[in-house]
Amino acid sequence: MKPEGWRDLTPGAVILDAGNAREVKTGTWRTVDKPVFKEEHCSNCMLCWLFCPDMAVIVKDGKMVGFDYEYCKGCGICAFECPGKKGQKAIFMEEEKK
Amino acid sequence: MAVQINLKELSKKELMLSPGHRLCAGCTAPIIAKMVLLAAADYPVVANSPTGCLEVSTCISDYTAWKVPWIHTAFENAGATLSGVETMYRAWKRKGKIDKEVKFIAIGGDGGTYDIGLQSLSGAMERGHDLLYVCYDNGAYMNTGIQRSSATPLGADTTTSPAGTAVPGKVQRRKDLTRIMAAHNIPYAAQAAPSHWQDFLKKVKKALEIKGPKFINVISPCNRGWRSRLDDAIQLSRLAVQTCYWPLYEVAEGATKVTYKPREKKPIEEFLKVQGRFKHLFTPENEWIIKKFQQDIDQEWERLLQEESQSS
Numbered sequence A: 001m002k003p004e005g006w007r008d009l010t011p012g013a014v015i016l017d018a019g020n021a022r023e024v025k026t027g028t029w030r031t032v033d034k035p036v037f038k039e040e041h042c043s044n045c046m047l048c049w050l051f052c053p054d055m056a057v058i059v060k061d062g063k064m065v066g067f068d069y070e071y072c073k074g075c076g077i078c079a080f081e082c083p084g085k086k087g088q089k090a091i092f093m094e095e096e097k098k
Numbered sequence B: 001m002a003v004q005i006n007l008k009e010l011s012k013k014e015l016m017l018s019p020g021h022r023l024c025a026g027c028t029a030p031i032i033a034k035m036v037l038l039a040a041a042d043y044p045v046v047a048n049s050p051t052g053c054l055e056v057s058t059c060i061s062d063y064t065a066w067k068v069p070w071i072h073t074a075f076e077n078a079g080a081t082l083s084g085v086e087t088m089y090r091a092w093k094r095k096g097k098i099d100k101e102v103k104f105i106a107i108g109g110d111g112g113t114y115d116i117g118l119q120s121l122s123g124a125m126e127r128g129h130d131l132l133y134v135c136y137d138n139g140a141y142m143n144t145g146i147q148r149s150s151a152t153p154l155g156a157d158t159t160t161s162p163a164g165t166a167v168p169g170k171v172q173r174r175k176d177l178t179r180i181m182a183a184h185n186i187p188y189a190a191q192a193a194p195s196h197w198q199d200f201l202k203k204v205k206k207a208l209e210i211k212g213p214k215f216i217n218v219i220s221p222c223n224r225g226w227r228s229r230l231d232d233a234i235q236l237s238r239l240a241v242q243t244c245y246w247p248l249y250e251v252a253e254g255a256t257k258v259t260y261k262p263r264e265k266k267p268i269e270e271f272l273k274v275q276g277r278f279k280h281l282f283t284p285e286n287e288w289i290i291k292k293f294q295q296d297i298d299q300e301w302e303r304l305l306q307e308e309s310q311s312s
């Protein structure tokens, strides 16, 4: 929630809802490509989760399950770093259909 | 060093930096902040950042990406601010107002750390505050448009060391801040890289277990300022380590230990050629800069190995 004016600000302009940046959907920044997950090639190494600058890799119980496109900026770091399985990457970048 | 970190187990922890921050696509700064917070996951943490890309873009009014208490600090005084908070905490502890084992962590850019914040950082280190200062070094004042800092490498094209006919990029070599911090005789000073995450996380964990002032310098590739690809931040960090441009080491209680030794030192060209900020170096008239760059690296690597052999 955005304060309407200065009267709504907390003392010291402290933000009480920690992590409320999640309300800003940076997925709209993607311009060219988006990452696509191929589960059959995934070794669940978790490197994509560790390296994603935008906390956009979804992991459940030690397993990679996909991407959060509401936030993913499409940088491609996950695809670049993915070791995959048997020389086959589990992430590739694909042109976004708008 | 400490036991191996299991990523699968680690991935069950909550990330303490939220999505929705406004750092560029492919920026390394949030990766570093996220890794520091992951390594500190077992403690209550109070953090702060001096002005710079990380601070500005994680806290655009009225939103914050920080899920730990975090203080937006002016450009020059991250060290002083955190010293003050840590001192208040100690006073409260003495009075029995708090009994938690809180960890204090500053995360600042190279401009805010090597340059304008150096005296407040030096003061914090000398006074012996119980805090960890992490510098994410992207080698320029990126947030205001890629101005040179004392961390900018030799020959780099920046907006205030523009490569052209007057100067071939930055004409000075970079300041060695990690050594300056170690020279404060603090209990722990180290250099790390996000590509070598296991080493990095262990260093943060180790630092947090030590009482007193700690410093870790982390290389932070920036595709805007380095004129590099969107997707190769981690690869650039890896090349920085493999060429020994960014040696991984620690100085713990005065003893130097090189924590990663590449089997074969890659030539510095491998690191330089993939960055637009060094493009002008690959011409006959600027060849000498690459030579000088390599010489500086070789000298520093030799010095480091020597220092290590003398401390064991």
Ligand SMILES: Cc1ncc(C[n+]2csc(CCOP(=O)(O)OP(=O)(O)O)c2C)c(N)n1
Binding pocket: B051, B052, B053, B054, B074, B075, B076, B108, B109, B110, B111, B112, B113, B138, B140, B141, B142, B143, B144, B149
């Ligand atoms: C006293 C003061 N001078 C100048 C500025 C403008 N300023 C804001 S961020 C910044 C550069 C920060 O560089 P660095 O610390 O390297 O962080 P980066 O943006 O590169 O991540 C500057 C010059 C300021 N905020 N305060």
Ligand code: SF4
Binding pocket: A041, A042, A043, A044, A045, A046, A047, A048, A049, A064, A078, A081, A082, A083, A084, A085, A089, A090, A091
């Ligand atoms: S980096 Fe690749 S192999 Fe590893 S968890 Fe992610 S998708 Fe799976």
Ligand code: SF4
Binding pocket: A034, A035, A051, A052, A053, A054, A055, A056, A057, A067, A071, A072, A073, A074, A075, A076, A077, A078, A079, B026
């Ligand atoms: S493309 Fe970039 S932002 Fe998107 S999930 Fe991969 S690493 Fe994260």
Ligand code: SF4
Binding pocket: B022, B023, B024, B026, B027, B028, B029, B053, B054, B057, B138, B142, B143, B221, B222, B223, B224, B225
């Ligand atoms: S300018 Fe560089 S350091 Fe700043 S947000 Fe962009 S990529 Fe990150």
Ligand SMILES: [Mg+2]
Binding pocket: B052, B109, B110, B111, B137, B138, B139, B140, B141, B142
């Ligand atoms: Mg910088």
